[in-house]
Amino acid sequence: MTDTPDAEAIDPQALDGVEEGKRLIRLGGDTGLSLAERLSERFQRLTWRTPIHTMRLRGRYPLKLIAVPGDPVIGDIKRGQALLAGTVSFQGEHHALDALDFGRRDWSRPFADYVHSFAWLRDLSTVATRPQGAPIAERLLARWLDAYSDKVDALAWRPDLWGRRILFWTSHAPLILSSTDLVYRSSVLNTLARGARHLDRGADKAAPGSRRIAAWCGVVAAGLLIPGGDPRKSFGEAGLARALAGGLSDDGGAVSRSPAMLLDAIMLLAMLRETYAARRLELPDPVQAALARMVPALLGTTHGDRALASWQGGGPATADRVAAVIEASGVRTRPLRQARDWGYQRLAAGSAVLIVDAAPPPVARLVESGCASTLAFEFSDGTARLIVNCGGSQAASTQLPKKIIGGLRTTAAHSTLIVGDSNSTAIHPDGTLGRGVAEVELSRQESAAASRIEASHDGYVRRWGFVHRRQLMLTGDGRELRGEDALLPxxxxxxxxxxxxxxxxxxxxxxxxxxxxxxxxAILRVPGGALWQFRCRGGMLTIDDSLWIDGQGRPIATQQLVVVGEAAAGGASVSWALKRAA
Incomplete structure (x- = not known):
């Protein structure tokens, strides 16, 4: 993938195109963090416990915030109601408020991040008035302060969590600063200032992508809202510009190639936009330019139901959530149809939408749970999804067995061709991506009668000696999708x-x-009454069980069509078609 130029130098409209035969090559190798990088990261965390770092956190403490921004995104009503009922719930994990211990280390990572980031304040404020919500919020925050206000912890003080914490604490200040207890209020504001100083030195140590963006958003927000923060604001804006340049591709996609992570990054910038508005300031041009690229890229991975497709570990975030985040961003635009480094090709005709993964997986060092999904596709007719990926390894309920969650990342969990029951890109036991797809060749042709995509990848060459080539054609009325999958020596x-x-x-x-x-x-009966016919030639069709992770992270029992065959040394070819019958 190519390096990302400065955000202000990019014309989003000029990016909506792919040259025929363009090669998308993953640069930088397929290895994860080097030993030196891992040691450096561990050493950085060890320094947090030293007296020197403790001295760095000292300074003037604020008596109040300069302004209180609003939260532009609505929270989850069910999670908010659970909080009112005395339970913290996230991705299938539930803990009673009265027994919530911030020092525990047996929480799942998603649940721990949800609790320590204080994202639950958004859910609580969505369903509760201040008199209802403030006692709950202040009680939980007081416990967190008792555990971590003076203790720099590797998890609780992680830079990205501090960035989010600053955004949520300041956006929901009425819930956490309504107390008349001056000691408590002082502790909240003092800890906020200490967290900002921690980020001044640690924001660039966060992982590239949404984590580093979150950390730098926290720095900028602190500069805007804590008195005397103008130098920090300027410093933070420069850091955020770097984080966006390193975390986004030229066409606005996330380097992780995860639509869910891109949605999260847009949400963070939308919250920061509201923080600037609270100070009656405009969002800096580089950030606004980044948002102008990010939103079309995100919309390019939505279906007719306006919810996200399932790619790179993310689940189908609901249409309401996607719409709320995009509205909060202030960007009004159309979906990006022809991505470059972002890698998702979109065809839309009639009521049909086809989304194809036409790029290598993300570089291992840039993602924790990448998927071997190259040349997979999703296909929908109106609000009904016909062909999907199982998806959701990051969004799935934490109560699912680890073996199933790991299986969601495999090639077999995606709608594509699998050779010898192996992954097109290796997934190591530690979860990192290994060797496999290094190059994807893509061409795209469009006319009034039909749109056509032809792509191939080299993920099976090293082990099996075959290139996988996939051809897809969607008719102009959206009522027929034809495909051919070939293995070429x-x-x-x-x-x-x-x-x-x-x-x-x-x-x-x-x-x-x-x-x-x-x-x-096979005949496919779609919710709403439509009928689609699937036919194939070159293999034998069977119907098997499958599962799909829905927008709430729940596993839904589904089916899958499986065309099986054997390739001779000279290769093989299977043609197939999906046609709407009624």
């Missing part, structure tokens, strides 16, 4: 006489499949 790998392969088409929730007697076709 490549490389010096000596091939076995036959190599097994399977092409998986995971079906959306409540899509019912019925196979025909010849084993070459």
């Amino acid at each position: 490549s490389g010096r790998k000596r091939k076995a006489p036959t190599t097994p392969f399977a092409i998986r088409f995971h079906l959306g929730a409540r899509v019912e499949a019925s196979a025909t007697a010849d084993g070459l076709a």
